[in-house]
Amino acid sequence: MPFTLLRYGLRSKHASFGDIPSTPALKRSYDVVIVGGGGHGLAAAYYLSNVHGIRNVAVLEKGYLAGGNTARNTTTVRSNYMTEESVRFYAEGVRLFETMSQDLGFNIMYSQRGQLTLAHSDATMRSFHLRAEMGKHVGTRIEVVDARTVKELVPHLNLDIGGMHEVLGGLWHADGGTARHDAVAWGYARHASRRGVEIHQRTEVAGFDVSGDRVTHVRTNRGTIAAGQVLQAVGGLNGQVAALAGIRLPIRCFPLQAMVTQPLKPFLHTLVSSANLHTYLVQSSRGEVVIGGGSDPYQLASTRSTLDQKEHLAEGALHLFPFLHKVKLLRQWAGITDMTPDYSPIMGASPLANYWLDCGWGTWGFKATPVAGKRMAETIATGKVPDILKPFDLRRFDSFALLNEMGATAASH
Amino acid sequence: MKILTCPVNGPRNIAEFQYLGPVRAASAEEPGQLIEALFYAENPLGIMHEWWRHMPSNTILIAERHTVTDRIVATYLPNQKPA
């Protein structure tokens, strides 16, 4: 083995991997058309083709592969939510991440290093106890810890924060981690296309032909195709694309911003987040500190950044780790997020019989890429929504059966 | 710094304003519109009419803003839309 590696390293020419084939011509018809070539659409394509034997599938992506929120997220993977329905669903997602590199034969750089959420008030500590009990009930690794344990987990953390936001304790979630976002999408794309799934980049869906309660055709900038079934997973623009099929979704667009610093020696070995300061940090395997936080204050469907929000993120980061004050920012960006009223996604059936929704992923959907893909593929292949997805049905808003995850989502994603 | 023009106080840093969300077509007082009013807020790609508050002066105003370009087209006091 080492010799193979050495020979490979010394070779002057390297054949490209060719993981993702170039865009073919559109066929006249597909069994399944997936709108949106982000992580979610690609994961569904992978499970349809590799598990359910459905191979006449087209993924339509208006830009380049996984260039939407899949490319822009801060890769927090966790299952420490509030409601039992959510914890069960996200815990299945975490388990799929644990074996993904082996399953795909593609290194997604999954690093299960644990996530620590900080409490700066008694009220937050109480909500942490609720989340910890729910997590234990479902069988995830989660516990409430005191300030001393926080210090042991993150020795460089500034615990008193000038007396303003003293850290009282935390929610320690040993199952939490991160993964390389692009690799997740590429791994799924590679295996789906090997089984015959066509990936069409620069192919924008502009409309649907609907007859009765079924979509018959999908109209794109490269022509119209017939579709047996349609899966919609277009990230920030989910509200707008659903409207093309005549479906209204309870979604509002808000930008979410993030940034990374220059690389530093490893000093931060867990994910750290503070809801009070609206900031969270993780050190990437390259040493860069990734900093994220709350959403923009007003609705917008543009990926512009603002100095206000970047200063806010920097302020939170400096409260927690004052020694970062000399560190330079390398990159910063924003994504458009599709926010639902209860901070939970919308998955499953739509008012149309052959049109399926994987929407409303807002600021928190990267961690669900494998489980949403797996369960949506199962839904399409069997025509039945599995029990684990039922609580996320669009109709929950008609019956006030909301799944409120705002407290467990707003600042940690 | 982004500027929003308060109809009372003139052009101010947008950080002085609080966003109060879109002007809603549906009314929560109408039972038939309750779900619409609670969950299905306006989310257009284009000009949106929305409520804002200038916090230091507690002035409530309406802004017309483009949700893709972020350009603020007009601001006025409620019910005082210029002709």
Ligand SMILES: Cc1cc2nc3c(=O)[nH]c(=O)nc-3n(C[C@H](O)[C@H](O)[C@H](O)COP(=O)(O)OP(=O)(O)OC[C@H]3O[C@@H](n4cnc5c(N)ncnc54)[C@H](O)[C@@H]3O)c2cc1C
């Ligand atoms: C700054 C930021 C930080 C985040 N941090 C986290 C985090 O730490 N943890 C977490 O779990 N989640 C996080 N998220 C959320 C997460 O990124 C998303 O929920 C997730 O990536 C959604 O994946 P997706 O495949 O559904 O959407 P996307 O990756 O956005 O893919 C949708 C694709 O659809 C395409 N599309 C749109 N319209 C059309 C059309 N008409 N025709 C064809 N294609 C179309 C788009 O070009 C896009 O590529 C974050 C998001 C942002 C913006």
